[in-house]
Amino acid sequence: MAAFLRKPLKLALVQLASGADKTVNLSHARSKVLEAAQAGARLIVLPECFNSPYGTQYFPKYAETLHPSPPTKEQSPSYHALSAIAAEANAYLVGGSIPELETSSKKYYNTSLVFSPSGSLIGTHRKTHLFDIDIPGKISFKESDVLSPGDHLTVIDLPEYGKIGLAICYDIRFPEAAMIAARKGAFLLVYPGAFNTTTGPLHWSLLGRARAVDNQSYVALCSPARDVNASYQAYGHTLIADPSANILSEAEDSETIIYADLSDEAIVNIRKGIPIYTQRRFDLYLDVSEGQN
């Protein structure tokens, strides 16, 4: 079996505490990413909306322009900060996500930027499934009031290590995208995400483990730390699941960094033991949208 992960990798997920001040958030992200790099992490992940509070009322205020790429520092301070932080840390950096304004279409997106250890942008993902839910008496949220959905699935090659699938938060509820990334060879599925205190206890860990067991890949879910004064309270519980769906590490709800050592053997062994990869009947479910009314 070909290697999915070419050499062992220490992964760090930063459960960052962010506030209203973007400049402070960026400099705080820098110090936590450098701390993770100092501990040996070579792939470091920040949470969804890591440089702002999370909420539809905040997206326009905090949005940055990313095109044409590279943007100027005025257009996107976060782009330049993340690029510099990745280079200083000498690590791959999944820059959580930030609200993006595409000036040509005047559309807003929830966008993740990924940088190499030299500080080059190597991938982006715009959240493809928007968080529009209504659970009476608990939580109503409608990202689509402000945001537009991205229209691409994202797999990024980290040259020394292999491929990662990248998606954002609500995207995890759609197993098709995860399976496509895994079948393209991703050893890890990364989700910066901000579940809340209603859906988090119900589904966060379940979905992380489900995507791991479906795909026999590592899964990383990276949340902001909970801010009890915020209008939207993130669940926290940043976690890393292995390809057998064991939770290798899980945070509580306050700021912290969690780590895991990822190896190719863990992927190869579970795929040998429970060989669903070769047992799949794609002849029976070529087009899963067929059942749609």
Ligand SMILES: NC(=O)CC(=O)C(=O)O
């Ligand atoms: N915030 C999200 O995008 C998703 C979420 O909280 C959920 O799916 O639950």
